Amino acid sequence: MENISNPKETLITLIDIHKNYTRGSETIDVLKGVNLSICKGDFAAFMGPSGSGKTTLLNLLGGLDVPSKGQILIENEDIARMPEKKLTDWRARHVGFIFQLYNLIPVMTAFQNVELPLLLTRLSKKERRRHVETALAIVGLADRMSHYPRQLSGGQEQRVAIARAIVTDPTFLLCDEPTGDLDRKSANEILDLLTRLVNEHEKTVLMVTHDPLAANQAKVRFHLEKGELAHFDGGAA
Amino acid sequence: MKYLPLLIANIGRKKMRSVLTVGSFAVALFLFGLLGVIHLAFNQGVEVAGVDRLIVRNKTSLIMPLPVSYKEKLKQIDGISSVTFATWFGGVYKDPKNFFPQFAIDVPTWRAMYPEFVVNDQEWKNFEQDRQGCIVGRKILDRFGWKVGDRIPIQATIYRGLWDFTIRGVYDGKREADDTTQFWFHFNYLNERTPFQKDYAGWYTVKVENPDIAPRTIQVIDGRFANSPFETTTETEKEFMAGFVKQFGNIKLIILIVGSVVMFTLLLITGSNMSLSIRERTNEIAVLKAMGFGSPLIFSLILAESVGYAVTGGIVGLLLCKLFTLGGDPTHGLLPVFVLENQTAFLGVGVSVAVGLVSGFVPAFLAMRLNIVDALRRI
Numbered sequence: 008m009e010n011i012s013n014p015k016e017t018l019i020t021l022i023d024i025h026k027n028y029t030r031g032s033e034t035i036d037v038l039k040g041v042n043l044s045i046c047k048g049d050f051a052a053f054m055g056p057s058g059s060g061k062t063t064l065l066n067l068l069g070g071l072d073v074p075s076k077g078q079i080l081i082e083n084e085d086i087a088r089m090p091e092k093k094l095t096d097w098r099a100r101h102v103g104f105i106f107q108l109y110n111l112i113p114v115m116t117a118f119q120n121v122e123l124p125l126l127l128t129r130l131s132k133k134e135r136r137r138h139v140e141t142a143l144a145i146v147g148l149a150d151r152m153s154h155y156p157r158q159l160s161g162g163q164e165q166r167v168a169i170a171r172a173i174v175t176d177p178t179f180l181l182c183d184e185p186t187g188d189l190d191r192k193s194a195n196e197i198l199d200l201l202t203r204l205v206n207e208h209e210k211t212v213l214m215v216t217h218d219p220l221a222a223n224q225a226k227v228r229f230h231l232e233k234g235e236l237a238h239f240d241g242g243a244a
Numbered sequence: 245m246k247y248l249p250l251l252i253a254n255i256g257r258k259k260m261r262s263v264l265t266v267g268s269f270a271v272a273l274f275l276f277g278l279l280g281v282i283h284l285a286f287n288q289g290v291e292v293a294g295v296d297r298l299i300v301r302n303k304t305s306l307i308m309p310l311p312v313s314y315k316e317k318l319k320q321i322d323g324i325s326s327v328t329f330a331t332w333f334g335g336v337y338k339d340p341k342n343f344f345p346q347f348a349i350d351v352p353t354w355r356a357m358y359p360e361f362v363v364n365d366q367e368w369k370n371f372e373q374d375r376q377g378c379i380v381g382r383k384i385l386d387r388f389g390w391k392v393g394d395r396i397p398i399q400a401t402i403y404r405g406l407w408d409f410t411i412r413g414v415y416d417g418k419r420e421a422d423d424t425t426q427f428w429f430h431f432n433y434l435n436e437r438t439p440f441q442k443d444y445a446g447w448y449t450v451k452v453e454n455p456d457i458a459p460r461t462i463q464v465i466d467g468r469f470a471n472s473p474f475e476t477t478t479e480t481e482k483e484f485m486a487g488f489v490k491q492f493g494n495i496k497l498i499i500l501i502v503g504s505v506v507m508f509t510l511l512l513i514t515g516s517n518m519s520l521s522i523r524e525r526t527n528e529i530a531v532l533k534a535m536g537f538g539s540p541l542i543f544s545l546i547l548a549e550s551v552g553y554a555v556t557g558g559i560v561g562l563l564l565c566k567l568f569t570l571g572g573d574p575t576h577g578l579l580p581v582f583v584l585e586n587q588t589a590f591l592g593v594g595v596s597v598a599v600g601l602v603s604g605f606v607p608a609f610l611a612m613r614l615n616i617v618d619a620l621r622r623i
C-alpha cells in the first residue's frame with residue numbers, strides 16, 4: 008500500500024500455459040497455450056462462455072492448481088514449479104481469494120472470519136485486531152464486526168469476504184464471479200469497492216465475470232474461448 | 245492457542261451433534277470409571293497386598309486348620325521377622341444379608357503385621373483388656389451405625405451359639421483401597437469357647453525380612469512341614485488374594501470385554517460424527533487451505549477438535565462417576581471398597597484422548613489430503 012509502484016511494472020506473466028484433465032482414457036484440454044501479462048495496479052476482467060476455462064485459469068494464477076505445461080511468473084518467481092508446502096506459504100503472502108458464494112465460515116463472526124488469514128502471521132492479537140478493523144472499515148462494515156454471516160445481506164457477506172482477502176495486504180486479488188450471486192445494486196457496490204481498492208489502495212485485481220457491466224468497470228478485459236485467450240483493448244470489442 | 249476460536253466455533257456448529265458426541269464420551273467414560281471401581285472392589289486385596297507378607301495355609305484346603313504350635317516353628321525359620329495367625333469365624337449379624345468377614349485374631353502379633361490398618365492406641369489397649377471385645381473397620385461401623393461401646397451379637401454358623409462382642413475400637417485404612425469391612429476379636433476367646441477344636445488356627449501370615457527372599461522362604465516353610473500331619477501351602481499375600489478373586493470367575497476378562505466393546509462403539513460413533521462434520525465442511529476447509537492454512541495445520545485442527553470432544557466428555561463422565569462413588573456403595577457394604585482411584589481416572593482421560601485421536605485420524609487425514617480445486621467446485 009505504501010510504495011508508489013510504476014503502473015507499467017509487470018506483475019504476472021503466463022507463458023504458454025496448458026492445462027488438461029484426464030478422465031479415464033479421455034484427455035480434455037482446458038487451456039491450450041495461454042499467454043498473458045498483467046501489470047501492477049491493473050484491474051483485469053476475464054469473460055467467456057461457461058466451461059471455457061476461466062476458473063481453471065484463476066486457480067492456476069492463485070497457486071491452487073499446477074499447469075500441465077508452461078510457466079507462471081509472478082514477481083519473477085515461477086509458481087508452477089514450487090513444491091506444495093512453499094506454494095501454500097506463497098498463497099498466504101500473495102493472494103487474496105474472493106468467491107462467488109463468499110465462502111465465509113458461518114459459525115464465526117465477521118471479525119473472526121476476517122482475522123483467519125492473519126492467524127498464519129506472526130502478528131500479535133492487538134495487531135491482528137487493528138488490521139481486521141482497518142479492513143472492515145475499508146469495505147464499510149466497521150459496525151458489523153460481531154455479526155454472523157447469516158445476519159448479513161449477500162452484498163455485505165461479499166464485502167466481509169473482500170475484507171478477509173485484503174487483510175493480509177496480498178500482492179493481488181483473485182475474484183471468481185464476485186457479483187454472480189448478487190442483485191444489481193449490491194453488485195455495483197461490490198464493483199465500486201473493487202475499483203476503489205485498485206485506485207485508492209493500489210491493489211491488483213483479477214476478476215472472472217459473466218456480467219458485461221462488471222467487465223466494463225475493469226481497465227483491461229480478456230476473453231477466453233475454448234481454452235484460448237484473446238485480449239480486448241479497453242472495450243474495443 | 246490463537247486457533248481456539250476456530251475450534252470452539254466448529255464444536256458449536258451443530259450443537260445437538262456436539263452434545264451427543266460429548267455425551268457418548270461421558271456415558272462411556274462413566275462406565276469405564278465404574279468398571280474400574282468394580283475391578284478394584286474385587287482386586288483390592290490383590291492391589292493392597294503387602295509385598296513382604298506370605299500366607300501359610302493347610303495344603304489340603306483353606307478350610308482345614310493348622311496347629312497353633314506352628315507359630316513358634318515359623319518364627320524360627322531364617323528370614324521370617326514376624327508371625328501372626330487368624331481364624332475365619334463366619335458368623336451372621338442379625339441377617340445373612342449383612343455379610344462382613346469376622347476374624348479371630350492373635351491379638352499380640354496382629355497389629356504389627358498390618359501397619360496399613362490404624363487403630364488408636366487407647367482403643368487397642370481397651371480391646372486387649374476385654375476378652376469379648378472387638379475392633380471393627382470404619383466401613384462396617386458406618387454401615388450399621390455402630391459406635392464404640394455397642395454390644396454386637398453374632399450368630400455362629402461354623403461354631404455354635406450366639407456370641408456377644410463389645411466394640412472397643414475402630415480401625416481405618418491408610419489408603420483408600422484398604423478394606424475396612426473386617427471385624428476382629430480375640431482368638432483366645434474363640435479357643436476357650438470351642439474346646440472340641442482347641443489350638444487350631446485358620447491360617448498364618450508371616451512377614452519376611454525383604455520381598456526378595458520370599459520365593460526361597462516359601463520353599464523353606466513348605467519343606468519344613470512336608471510329611472507332617474499338617475502340610476502347608478505358602479503363597480505371597482498377592483497370590484493368595486488373586487486366588488480368592490478367581491473364585492468369582494475371570495472378573496478381569498469380563499471387565500476387559502465390556503470395556504473394549506464400549507470403547508469400540510464409542511470409536512464408531514465419534515468417527516462417523518467427525519467424518520460427517522468434516523464432509524459438511526469440505527468447502528470451508530478448501531477455503532482455509534486456499535488462504536494458506538497448510539496441511540499439517542488442517543490435520544492438527546481437526547484432530548484437536550476430535551480430542552476436544554473426547555476430553556470434555558471423558559472428564560464429565562469421570563466426574564459423574566466420582567460423584568457416584570462418593571454417594572456411597574450401592575451394595576451397602578458388600579464390596580470392600582467402592583472408590584474411583586485417581587490413577588483409574590487418569591487412565592480414563594488417557595483412553596478418551598486415544599479414542600479421540602483414533603476417531604479423528606481418518607477425517608483429519610482426508611481433510612489434509614483434500615484437493616482444493618475439486619472441493620471448491622463441489623458447492
Ligand SMILES: Nc1ncnc2c1ncn2[C@@H]1O[C@H](COP(=O)(O)OP(=O)(O)OP(=O)(O)O)[C@@H](O)[C@H]1O
Pocket residue numbers: 028029030035037055056057058059060061062063064618
Ligand atoms: N477436475 C476436473 N476434471 C475434469 N474436467 C474438469 C475438471 N475441472 C474442470 N474441468 C473441465 O474444464 C473445463 C473448464 O472449467 P472451468 O471451471 O474452468 O470453466 P469456467 O470457464 O470457469 O466455467 P463457468 O463459467 O461455468 O464457471 C470444463 O469443461 C470442466 O468440465
Ligand SMILES: [Mg+2]
Pocket residue numbers: 061062063183
Ligand atoms: Mg468458473
